[in-house]
Amino acid sequence: MAVLMTDNDRPEGIVLTEAQLKSRRQRSIAIALALGVLVVLFFAVTIVKGPAVLVRPL
Amino acid sequence: MSVVDHNAIEFAPRISEADVSDYIALLKPRVMSLVIFTALVGLVIAPGHVHPVLAITSLLCIAVGAGASGALNMALEGDIDALMVRTANRPIPRGRVTAPEAMAFGITLSFFSVMTLGILVNWIAGSLLAFTIFFYVVIYTMWLKRWTAQNIVIGGAAGSLPPVVAWAAATGSLSVEPLSLFLIIFFWTPPHFWALALFRSDDYARAGVPMLPVTAGPDATRLQILLYTIVLVAVALAPWPLGYFDAAYGVVSLVLGAGMLTLAINVYRLREGREAARATRQLFAFSILYLFALFATLLIEVVVRAVAASIW
Numbered sequence: 168m169a170v171l172m173t174d175n176d177r178p179e180g181i182v183l184t185e186a187q188l189k190s191r192r193q194r195s196i197a198i199a200l201a202l203g204v205l206v207v208l209f210f211a212v213t214i215v216k217g218p219a220v221l222v223r224p225l
Numbered sequence: 226m227s228v229v230d231h232n233a234i235e236f237a238p239r240i241s242e243a244d245v246s247d248y249i250a251l252l253k254p255r256v257m258s259l260v261i262f263t264a265l266v267g268l269v270i271a272p273g274h275v276h277p278v279l280a281i282t283s284l285l286c287i288a289v290g291a292g293a294s295g296a297l298n299m300a301l302e303g304d305i306d307a308l309m310v311r312t313a314n315r316p317i318p319r320g321r322v323t324a325p326e327a328m329a330f331g332i333t334l335s336f337f338s339v340m341t342l343g344i345l346v347n348w349i350a351g352s353l354l355a356f357t358i359f360f361y362v363v364i365y366t367m368w369l370k371r372w373t374a375q376n377i378v379i380g381g382a383a384g385s386l387p388p389v390v391a392w393a394a395a396t397g398s399l400s401v402e403p404l405s406l407f408l409i410i411f412f413w414t415p416p417h418f419w420a421l422a423l424f425r426s427d428d429y430a431r432a433g434v435p436m437l438p439v440t441a442g443p444d445a446t447r448l449q450i451l452l453y454t455i456v457l458v459a460v461a462l463a464p465w466p467l468g469y470f471d472a473a474y475g476v477v478s479l480v481l482g483a484g485m486l487t488l489a490i491n492v493y494r495l496r497e498g499r500e501a502a503r504a505t506r507q508l509f510a511f512s513i514l515y516l517f518a519l520f521a522t523l524l525i526e527v528v529v530r531a532v533a534a535s536i537w
Contacts, residue, residue, distance in 0.1 A: 184240075187242050193244050193245050194244070205337070212279065215276050
């Protein structure tokens with residue numbers, strides 16, 4: 168038997184609370200900032216080292 | 226009837242409410258600040274010129290590596306942290322962060338700190354940082370801490386390595402000067418942590434951590450504190466007559482060493498009541514000042530020398 172599901176039957180799934188949304192947003196901003204710092208760091212060191220950045224002694 | 230099982234919602238993953246401050250707490254910021262400071266000294270006393278950008282990169286990587294170790298340590302010790310008053314407020318016992326979340330956080334930061342230091346600075350420093358994290362997490366946290374009363378003696382090596390990592394970052398090599406900094410922190414760790422363990426021994430006993438006051442008793446611990454303090458004062462003084470550090474360091478080391486020794490003798494002598502408790506707390510507090518002042522003197526010496534050289 169085929170079962171049709173109306174909009175009212177559809178489960179809501181996981182609905183985040185206000186606190187969960189807020190903390191997730193905070194964490195996302197922190198990750199973005201950390202990645203930004205990493206990019207700036209790699210850029211700055213590349214500029215500072217110049218062509219020497221290609222010399223990679225172990 | 227619905228084709229979707231509503232009960233499945235009950236098995237949905239836990240949604241974290243941890244905010245940034247919980248993740249910062251996982252990094253053990255106070256330990257991190259001491260690591261940054263000792264690493265800064267290792268970087269500054271190293272011979273030759275280090276470009277400020279490379280110096281900042283090195284310090285950042287060492288700090289993040291230290292924080293990663295702290296997060297991995299907390300991920301592995303959630304069970305005993307919950308049993309101790311000193312650590313019950315950490316993010317994992319409070320239920321703010323789960324152990325797997327802390328583990329993932331720690332592994333990610335470890336990877337990025339080691340790789341960044343290796344790629345941008347040099348691989349001797351990167352490898353040493355990786356070894357430091359490995360030693361703290363695997364050797365100390367997973368193995369020694371719950372197994373032997375010598376846990377903090379051997380495990381102290383991990384906390385002693387940051388100035389060596391910084392030296393390696395600055396010079397691309399290793400030598401005796403950073404080894405002297407390593408030895409100072411290494412011999413400072415037992416009197417510092419055993420003083421703490423003496424007035425927190427109930428905590429450690431409840432958690433089943435074999436700290437020396439729990440396994441050997443307070444009197445044996447007091448003797449060990451005194452013996453390690455004697456070695457510490459000698460090790461901290463040695464670089465001066467050996468010519469590695471200047472006279473100002475020698476005088477500060479002598480004066481503060483006398484203070485450290487006096488307080489350790491007090492801890493050994495006073496064994497009962499409030500006076501004994503006060504003596505251990507005094508030694509614990511003074512030991513922090515002692516290490517900070519020794520390293521600050523080295524830092525000031527270098528700055529004064531640089532300023533004098535630029536004037537004359």
